[in-house]
Amino acid sequence: MAESASVPAIAPLRRGEDRPLPSIRRRQLREAAIRGVITLIALTGIAAVVLIFVFVAREALPLLTDPEVRGEASFGKLFLPQVLRPNRPPGFMWQPVSGVPKYSMIPLFVGTLKVTAVSMLVSVPVGIAAALFASEFAPPRLREVLKPVIELLAGIPSVVLGFFALMVMATWLQSAFGFSFRLNAVVAGLGLALTVIPVIFTVSEDALQAVPRAYREASLALGATRWETAFRVVLPAAAPGVLAGVVLGFGRSIGETMIVLMASGNAAITSWSLGDSVRTLPATIAAEMGEVVFGGAHYSVLFFIGVELFLFTFVLNALAAGFVKRLVRRMSGGKA
Structure with a gap:
C-alpha cells in the first residue's frame, strides 16, 4: 500500500495578518485621494458653468420682474413687429x-x-x-x-x-x-x-x-x-x-x-x-x-x-x- 503524500501543515493566521500590507494600503489611499481630486476638479468646472449662467440669468431677470424695464423692453417688443413710424406698417428694428x-x-x-x-x-x-x-x-x-x-x-x-x-x-x-x-x-x-x-x-x-x-x-x-x-x-x-x-x-x-x-x-x-x-x-x-x-x-x-x-x-x-x-x-x- 502506497504511503500517502505528506501535506505540509498550514499555520493558523495570527491576529492582524489578514489585513492588507502597509504598501498596498498606502497605494489604495493614494488612488482614492487622486480620484477625489479629479472628481473635485470636474465638479468645479461644472459649477463654474452653472454659476456663470446663474449670474447672466440674474442680470436679465428684470425683464420679468421690473415694471419699468418691462414697459420699455417687454417680450412683445423683443419678438413681435412694432410701429416704427406713423403711417408705416409695423416692422423690426x-x-x-x-x-x-x-x-x-x-x-x-x-x-x-x-x-x-x-x-x-x-x-x-x-x-x-x-x-x-x-x-x-x-x-x-x-x-x-x-x-x-x-x-x-x-x-x-x-x-x-x-x-x-x-x-x-x-x-x-x-x-x-x-x-x-x-x-x-x-x-x-x-x-x-x-x-x-x-x-x-x-x-x-x-x-x-x-x-x-x-x-x-x-x-x-x-x-x-x-x-x-x-x-x-x-x-x-x-x-x-x-x-x-x-x-x-x-x-x-x-x-x-x-x-x-x-x-x-x-x-x-x-x-x-x-x-x-x-x-x-x-x-x-x-x-x-x-x-x-x-x-x-x-x-x-x-x-x-x-x-x-x-x-x-x-x-x-x-x-x-x-x-x-x-x-x-x-x-x-x-x-x-
Whole structure:
C-alpha cells in the first residue's frame, strides 16, 4: 500500500495578518485621494458653468420682474413687429439709443443666421475634405506639413483675422461680386470660416485616423478603389466624430465676436440678402455692453441675449449628442 503524500501543515493566521500590507494600503489611499481630486476638479468646472449662467440669468431677470424695464423692453417688443413710424406698417428694428428705444431681436437673429450659414457652408466641406485628404491620400511628408499648417489657423488671434477680412477680403469680394455694401454677411462669414475650418479639420482627422485599418484592407480586397474606400467605408465609420467636429465648429461660429464685429458692418438690418450689412448677437453684446446704464432696460436686454446664446448652445449640443449616440448604436448593430 502506497504511503500517502505528506501535506505540509498550514499555520493558523495570527491576529492582524489578514489585513492588507502597509504598501498596498498606502497605494489604495493614494488612488482614492487622486480620484477625489479629479472628481473635485470636474465638479468645479461644472459649477463654474452653472454659476456663470446663474449670474447672466440674474442680470436679465428684470425683464420679468421690473415694471419699468418691462414697459420699455417687454417680450412683445423683443419678438413681435412694432410701429416704427406713423403711417408705416409695423416692422423690426434694433435701436436702443433713441427717444423711443427699440429692442427687436429679429434683426440680430437674422444677422447671426446669415453669417453662421455662410461660415458653415464654406468650412464644413473644406474642413472635412482636408481631413479626408490628410488621412487617406496625402503622402506622409505632406501630411506632416499640412496638418500643423491648418491647425496653426486656430492659434491666430481673431482680431488679426478680422483685420484681414476688413482690409483685404472685403475689398476683393466687393470688386469681384459687386456688393453694394463693402462689409456684409459674406465677408464676415468667410472670415469666420478661417477660424472654424481648423476645428472641424482637427476633430474629423482624428476620427478618420481612429477607423481600424482592417476596414480599409477589407474594402480594397473586395475590389474597391481608394476613393470608394474613403467615401463609402472610412467616412461613414468616422461619422460620429466628424459630426462632433461640425457641432464644435458651429458653436465656435455662432459665438465668435471680434471677426464679425470688424467685418460685418454692424448694421441691424432685417434682410435676407447676403450682400447687406448685418449685426449678430455676440457682436451686439461686445459693442454695447461698455456703454449701457447699469441696471437699465438696455443692460438687461444685453444679458438676455447672453441667456439666449447659452440656451441655444446647450440645446444644440444636447441634440447633437443624442444624434451621435443613435448613430453609433445603429452602426454597431443595435436598435436606433
